[in-house]
Amino acid sequence: MSSDLNYFRSLNWNSTVSLELSVRKDGLSVLDTVYFTAYRNSYPFFIYQQLKYAFLQSNHSSNQLNSINDDDIWFEVVDLPESNTSANNIPDKLKLHWNIGLSYDYYTFNYNPLKNHAPPLKLILHLSNSADSAAAHLQSTKLSFMGSLKESQLIYWGTVKRITQLKTNQTEQLWHSIQSNDIDEYFKIADKLLPLPLSIKEKEMDDNETPKPRSIPLKFILPDQILAYPVLHGTAIPLEADISWLASTMASPDGFLRFCIILN
Template identity: 25%
Template sequence: MADDREVLREVWEGRIPVAFHLAEDEVASEQPEPFYLLVSRQTYITLVADKVQKHFKKFTATDEDDEVWFEYKGIPLKWHYPFGVLFDLYAHDITLPWNITLHFKNFPEDDLLHCKSKEVIEAHYMSSLKEADVLKHKGQIINNMQERDHKQLWTGLQNDKFDQFWTTNRRLMERTNNEPFKHIPFKIYQEDRMFIQKLFKPNTDEGEPLTLDHLLKDTLPDIFQNGGADQFRVLIQGIEGPRETPVQWLSEHLSHPDNFMHICVIRKPPIESEL
């Protein structure tokens, strides 16, 4: 099981400084000052939407039924991706704070899922958590939990309470009979593409541990088997670690609260040649 508590806490404490701005074409009076927040990498952007919306509401003319949404450089930000994944995917190389634009109007129906209440976020989160446990333990752990355990996971995430969350989540990260997970719950993200997920075991049939490098070569062979690996950064929780790290350890320690390991594969900018 995940037993290095200091690693777990350091990952949990990851924060991104953000400057939220109201879309210029939605300002009713004078342009308001940005709204600054330290946002947890583990949360969903819609969980901080209330604070941001409340700050800017008086500066724009909107209907109460309007659904807010966020964008960065013209890219609508998918609320069902963990916030840290959005940052790693689109803004990992910027000078902080991360400037994000809030919109009250013109919801991009073709790009974003609707999310008009925190119940929608909770339902998505619990669905992901159950899917991850099916991959790891055939669903046996999550199905044996009581409703109050599910609520403790959700409220621990929602309220940013490490101890409350991990008191229950440690059961989902335990190995059954000291065996590794059946499969590793992971998703791989690349800019302008749908994420990739597939079945991947943490060990070979002979019991040898498989590494992040094995996973990348299996999932993205065009990049990682054909000499192109040096052109990409691989970020998990904002960390570019050794690709020789066993995926079982990564899954236990660097997964997001939904129990998935979210991996961003980012193309490095071209190196400018010296004149």
């Protein structure tokens, strides 16, 4: 395996985003603003679990902490431009099936006028359910991840055989490695699922094996950068970048390349 490949994987895996967060319950403030960083691949519910025991535990009695229903929590994105708020003043909710890095790029790049400045993403953690809030629990996040993983396998290889052939403990290892941000444990399994860059694949493939996916630059898929540009994990990506290389080094844990297209 190329050292360059491992280097860029490590950069991607260990990158973080800045968050500014306050906590409310039934409209009342529970915790003043705190600032912290989160791994880009972390899901919102992972962040909630960390906050629950790192901050809420010191501000609540054990009975109060146990009374919090994990299925009721939700995150609100705040301080967005008026053009992004609905006519009915419905709060903009953080998508629970997006990892936090994707949400960060979407909101900070699209709505931040200072393109060279990376402010914290401002969030409110609500501990009580809103009328239109869907259940936000760990199992639904896990099911969404596993579903996306199978979809990405179908796109890469035309089959989900690589994922269905994994043992139960291997799929659990994938999931727990994301929770613990353990890159070594993740790639023990993910190396069987993700494509290799064409230059490496040509050296390692069998004589009768055809390399997949093909080496295709982004410019064949995305429009000219005069109007917009692609951002992947907080980085503006040149249109000459090879898709198979990006997939092997910068894919999200579910295997997808999740770009934000930012208008100029």
